[in-house]
Amino acid sequence: ADRGLKKTGRKDELAALAYAASDCVHYLDIVSVILQIPDGYEGYPLELFSVPKHYEDDLEKVLIPAGLVADRTERLARDIWHDIGKGPLVALCVLKGGYKFFADLIDCIKALNSSAETGSVPIAVDFIRLKSYQDKLGMADHQQMQDDQSTGHIEVIGGDHLRSLKGRHVLVVEDIIDTGRTMEKLLELLNEHNPKSVSVASLLVKRTPLSIGYRPDYIGFEVPNEFLVGYALDYNEYFRDCNHICIINQNGLEKYSVKNT
């Protein structure tokens, strides 16, 4: 428990409780409270929210409204801000899907920097794009995407600035962890450049039997094994222009499949 406390530096009530409760139970197991959206969660009918007209027939339901994403992001920013210490930090956005979460998360951290009386954290930003096998293929459907992802080859675009990560604290910001293979590969690659530390914030983590067990340091929501779009998550480049995180329907899968676009 002692080591856990030092490692994260987070001193909330749960940490104190965990510390007092038992030395046998690892601190991190207790304080990493996960916001789980259960399997079969009914979500919200599209009619309750403002969804782009051109997608009205292509979505099943709203799973996470944009307002809830914003509220959760604000809290993740606070957790990250407390854990960073003095920094400085390089926030590394994984494009394209991560761009909304990245921008909103960094805005929240900047707000904390402005309101804090002491200990503000200088932040530099950087951007990479990963080309994985399933991108090139264009993922004809969800199953196909998962199959392809499990073959696990990635290529980093914009990688020449990775050398500048040497000796710095890096926060990788992702939209979604699915099997975890892409992140595993990316972390291997980043570590080759000898950063001082690397932590990962992912807005979503999918519960999938294909997971290799990877868990990021900061998780927005743990979600059911469905294909999600919106808030910058795409299906063949569509749906990034929808504010809410939604489940795509069969019509959407067909209409925007690589074969039909």
Ligand code: HPA
């Ligand atoms: N939606 C969009 N992109 C993804 C997903 C998803 O559910 N899983 C992995 N990449």
Ligand code: MG
């Ligand atoms: Mg992504």
